[in-house]
Each structure stands twice: as C-alpha cells, then as structure tokens.
Amino acid sequence: MIKIYLQLFIQFFGIGVFSFGGGYATLPFLYDIAEKFHWYSINQLTDMLAVSSVTPGPVGVNMATYAGFTTAGFLGAFTATFAIMLPSFIIVSAVFKILDKFKSNLYVQSVVKSLKPAGCALLAAVGIKLIFTSNLHLIGTLLLITFLISGFIKKHDPIFYLGGSAIAGLIIGHLRWIGV
Amino acid sequence: MSMEKSFFSIFKTFFKIGTLLLGGGYVILPLLTSELADKKGWLTADELCEYYAISTSLPGIVAANTAIFTGRKLLGTKGAIAAITGVTFPAFIIITLIASFLNEIVHFKSVNYIFWGVGIGVITLLFLAVKEMWEKCIVDKYSAFIFAGCLLLALSGKLSPAVIIILAVIVGLVYQFVQNKRIKND
Numbered sequence: 001m002i003k004i005y006l007q008l009f010i011q012f013f014g015i016g017v018f019s020f021g022g023g024y025a026t027l028p029f030l031y032d033i034a035e036k037f038h039w040y041s042i043n044q045l046t047d048m049l050a051v052s053s054v055t056p057g058p059v060g061v062n063m064a065t066y067a068g069f070t071t072a073g074f075l076g077a078f079t080a081t082f083a084i085m086l087p088s089f090i091i092v093s094a095v096f097k098i099l100d101k102f103k104s105n106l107y108v109q110s111v112v113k114s115l116k117p118a119g120c121a122l123l124a125a126v127g128i129k130l131i132f133t134s135n136l137h138l139i140g141t142l143l144l145i146t147f148l149i150s151g152f153i154k155k156h157d158p159i160f161y162l163g164g165s166a167i168a169g170l171i172i173g174h175l176r177w178i179g180v
Numbered sequence: 181m182s183m184e185k186s187f188f189s190i191f192k193t194f195f196k197i198g199t200l201l202l203g204g205g206y207v208i209l210p211l212l213t214s215e216l217a218d219k220k221g222w223l224t225a226d227e228l229c230e231y232y233a234i235s236t237s238l239p240g241i242v243a244a245n246t247a248i249f250t251g252r253k254l255l256g257t258k259g260a261i262a263a264i265t266g267v268t269f270p271a272f273i274i275i276t277l278i279a280s281f282l283n284e285i286v287h288f289k290s291v292n293y294i295f296w297g298v299g300i301g302v303i304t305l306l307f308l309a310v311k312e313m314w315e316k317c318i319v320d321k322y323s324a325f326i327f328a329g330c331l332l333l334a335l336s337g338k339l340s341p342a343v344i345i346i347l348a349v350i351v352g353l354v355y356q357f358v359q360n361k362r363i364k365n366d
Contacts, residue, residue: 057271114352169297
C-alpha cells in the first residue's frame with residue numbers, strides 16, 4: 001500500500017520538474033500517467049479539468065489534488081499536491097539567490113524560448129488526442145466547432161463553455177441522441 | 181498601512197488569495213498587487229511583476245512559483261512555506277470535498293450526460309489555452325520549429341512529455357551555443 005504513495009510522489013514530483021507553461025501545462029503529464037498507470041481514466045481526467053477550471057485555486061494545484069485523490073484517497077491527494085510543489089520550492093529558492101544572473105543569462109533565455117513552444121505543443125497534442133478518444137458523435141463535434149469559433153471570436157469565462165456544454169449534454173443525453 | 185510580517189499573517193494573506201484565485205495562475209498577479217502592494221505595502225508592484233515574470237519561465241505551477249518567490253522575499257524560507265501552504269490550502273480542501281462527492285454520484289445517468297457534455301467544454305478550453313500560449317510564444321521561425329517538432333513527437337505517442345521537454349532544453353542550449361560561436365567568428 002505504501003508503494004502507491006511512493007509512485008504518486010515520484011510521478012507528481014516529475015510533473016513539478018518538467019511541466020512548463022502555466023495553467024493547463026500539467027495536463028500532458030496527467031494524460032501520460034493515465035495511459036501508463038491507469039490510476040484514473042481519460043474521461044475522469046477531463047472531469048477533473050472541468051472541476052479544476054471552475055473552482056478557486058491554481059488550476060495545476062487543483063488537478064494534482066484531484067488526481068491524487070482519485071488514485072489513493074485523501075492521503076493520495078496530499079502526496080500528489082506536496083510532490084508537485086516540492087520542485088517549485090527547490091527551484092525558486094535556488095533562482096532567488098541568483099536572480100540577476102539568472103535573468104541576464106543567454107542560455108537561460110534560449111532554453112525558456114524553447115520550452116514555451118514545447119509546452120504549448122504538448123498541450124495541443126493532448127487536445128487532438130482527446131478529440132479522437134472522446135466519444136463525441138456528430139452532434140458533439142458540431143458543438144465543439146461552435147464553441148471554438150465563438151471562443152476565437154470573443155473570449156468568455158470558462159464557466160460559459162462548461163455550463164453551456166453541461167446543459168447541452170443533459171438535453172442531448174435525455175433525447176437519446178447519444179448512447180453514453 | 182503596514183501589518184507585521186509573520187508566518188501566520190503571510191499564511192492568512194495567501195489563504196485569502198487562494199480562495200480568490202479563479203481560472204489559472206495568470207490572475208495571481210493582480211491579486212498579489214492588491215493584497216501585498218496596495219493594502220499592506222510589503223512589496224512594490226514592480227517587484228511582484230518581476231517575480232511573476234520569472235515564475236512563468238520556471239518549471240512548475242506558475243501561481244505556486246510566484247507565491248514561493250513572494251513568501252521568500254517577505255520572510256525567507258519560513259515565508260515561502262507560509263505562502264505556498266496558504267495559497268494551496270483552500271484549493272486542497274475544496275477539491276477533496278468535490279472529488280469525494282462526485283465519485284459518489286457518477287453512476288447517475290444524468291450525471292453521465294452532463295460529463296459527456298462537459299468533456300466538449302474542456303476540449304474547447306484546452307484549445308483556447310493553446311491559442312493564448314501560441315500568441316505569446318510563437319514569435320519566429322525557431323519557436324515555430326520547436327512547436328512543430330514537439331507536436332509531432334507528442335502525437336507519435338512514443339516519447340513521454342518529460343523526454344520531449346528535455347529535448348527542447350537541449351535544442352535551446354545547442355541553438356545558443358551555435359549563435360555564440362557565430363558572433364565570435366564575425
């Protein structure tokens with residue numbers, strides 16, 4: 001039983017070290033964990049993301065707590081949250097001491113310039129994978145296209161998309177247009 | 181108005197920020213500015229802006245990094261611990277409550293319909309986040325090349341995200357090394 005907490009710790013520590021780009025940046029790693037360890041399903045992962053986007057707190061922390069809880073209960077939630085934060089603590093403390101050198105270093109700037117598009121690409125890849133693995137049906141695909149077009153035209157609050165899609169899901173499900 | 185900087189007062193301030201944070205780490209900067217610079221006068225808005233900017237160039241959760249930076253500046257390691265536990269605490273409690281509740285109700289049909297729909301909302305949010313990141317970080321041929329390369333590697337499904345990130349770091353270092361050489365030769 002101790003083993004699961006140790007594995008959780010290692011995986012989430014890894015996310016803390018390698019995730020890059022803020023907000024949803026931890027998602028590609030959580031997706032990878034779902035595929036490798038089956039601690040939670042991909043469907044559960046999208047539920048987690050939905051809840052994390054509309055509850056207070058940093059999205060990355062919310063997701064870690066949620067994933068840890070789903071994997072191994074309260075103690076799992078604690079382990080995952082602590083583990084994802086620990087690298088931040090170490091890295092920020094180290095950088096804090098050499099702040100000016102860090103900022104002006106050309107290699108640092110170049111690495112950051114590579115990491116930002118890399119983080120963006122990892123997230124885009126998860127989005128594309130989710131389209132193919134979620135059972136969207138034709139009606140869901142149309143809904144997604146509508147949402148994306150409206151989002152690209154004008155920025156709305158996350159609750160707009162999540163609330164709208166929740167209501168749509170409820171109606172579509174009860175009309176039996178989809179078999180969920 | 182200046183309040184004494186103690187472990188507890190820092191914890192309390194960040195706890196409050198944690199309950200007000202909604203929708204990702206980006207909103208932490210205005211919250212920090214209002215709480216720490218305007219109300220308490222512990223730090224200047226410029227300092228906070230700098231910590232936030234560096235936090236986005238470091239691995240990990242941006243809001244967590246910013247909290248650790250700020251806490252450390254206020255009261256050393258003790259301050260950093262107070263800040264990070266404070267900002268995380270509300271999220272931790274709320275999420276564990278919601279998670280235990282949701283795990284109880286997932287077997288209802290209507291809940292499944294809702295989750296099916298919400299899945300679509302989530303994919304939308306994800307692509308909107310990609311769009312926002314894209315606008316900030318794809319600035320030239322080099323960054324577009326990194327994006328395309330990482331996307332192909334990630335979609336091929338053979339490499340884990342961590343390995344792709346390490347490759348991006350190596351490419352960044354090599355790129356700078358080559359540029360340094362070029363400048364020297366000119």
